[in-house]
Amino acid sequence: MPASQKGLLNHLYERKQKLIYIVKRLAYTLECKSKSFRFIKLKSEVTTLKEKYELLCSLKVIEVEIAELARYAKEFDGCYDLLKSKLDDLCAFINRKENIVKWDQWSGLEEVQELSQxxxxxSVNALCDVEKYQSIRAQQVGLPVGQYVSSLAQSVRDEYDNFGIHSESNVLFIGSGAFPTTALTIAKETGADVICLDIDQVAIELSRVVARKSGLENQITFLHGDxxxxxxxxxxxxxxIASLVKDKHEVIEVLKEKVWDGTKVIVRFGNGLKSIFNYPFNDMIxxxxxxxxVPPENSDSIYETLVLEKESKVLI
Structure with a gap:
């Protein structure tokens, strides 16, 4: 074989070996990257699953704590302060960004829905118990203050400014409860007349006491019934319409036939993570x-708000 051909074959062989080496290195690199990707993906899946069970455990633990404290409070009323504190913790829980992220990821699961309901x-039953206790205590030591009450009062101030409530207004509050913070705040700070309506007779009687204690009995009327x-x-x-009113659509249908044109109906509700402390609401009206x-005035808002205004029927 001529030397020139032999040299060419050697050159081609070396090129072939280099190509084989490059291909092997490329395959090795791709395999490493694939393993790394699978590891990262697996790690991400593990982290995501961890957040799922963190959410489930949080919902379960909070529910058990509130239920047990509510039961203990009926045996020893000193536990009502602990129960109120736990409800304040729940208010903070529903506004934490990391909890909202977990909820958005996993709220569609049946087990999450069951626990949240x-x-x-x-929590709704516990809050009703706490409000009744607060009304009784108001007769003895004055009006209570907690994160829930103070946050609700601030939300009310934002609302009556935005909704044009003033001294000439007449306000109806449906589902006012035993400690009607909204009614008290509006009556005291705007001078408006307020009617409180609730299906719980005990709550109505206790709220009368709170109004009298606040010196607002002449501005607030209390009605029991549907x-x-x-x-x-x-x-x-x-x-x-209180956030704790369950059948809001039914109430709105009744109001549609009763209120006059121009009347504003302020619907409080809680969707998303807020639904663990408020009844949710589909705003298809x-x-x-x-x-x-109505966008919340601050990030600590414990409920959402929708405003409906009765529109005049157009006759053609």
């Missing part, structure tokens, strides 16, 4: 209502 019923049984809506300018959502 159970927690909502437990909204369907009420008839005198001619002077009502604003209606509040039928009928002659103008509506707009």
């Amino acid at each position: 159970q927690l909502r019923e437990t 909204i369907k049984a009420q008839h005198d809506f001619q002077t009502i300018t604003h209606v509040f 039928t009928g002659n209502w103008l509506q707009h959502a």
Whole structure:
């Protein structure tokens, strides 16, 4: 074989070996990257699953703590302060960004929905118990203050400024409860007349005591019963529907036939993570209502707000 051909074959062989080496290195690099990607993906999946179980455990632990404290409080009323503190913790929980992220990721799971509904019923019942206790204590040591009460009072101040409530307004509050913070705040700070309506007779009687203790008994009227049984809506300018009212759509349907044009209906509710402490609300409203959502004034808001305004029917 001529030397020139032999040299060419050697050169081609060396090129072939280099190409084989490059291909092997490339395959090795791709394999390493694939393993790294699989590891990162697995790590991400593990982290995500961890957040799922953190959310489940948090919901379960909070529900058990509130339920047990509510039971203990019936045996020893000193536990009501502990229960109120735990409800304040729940208010903080629903506004933490990391909890909202977990909720957005996992709220569609049936087990998360079941736990959240159970927690909502437990927390709503516990809050009703706490409000009754606060009303009784108001007769003895003055009006209580906690994160829930102070946060709610601040939200009310923001609302009456935005909704045009003043001394000439007549406000109906549906689901006012035993410690009607909204009614007290509006009556005291705007001079408006307020009607409190609740289906719980005990809550109505206790809230009368709170109004009297606050010196507002001449501005606030208390009615026991269902909204369907009420008839005198001619002077009502604003209606509040509490976040703890479960059947909001049914109430709105009743109001549609009772309130006058221009009346504003302020619907409080809690969707998303806030639904573990408020009843949620689908804002698909039928009928002659103008509506707009109200953005919260601060990040610590414990509920959401939708405003409906009765619109005049156009006759053609």
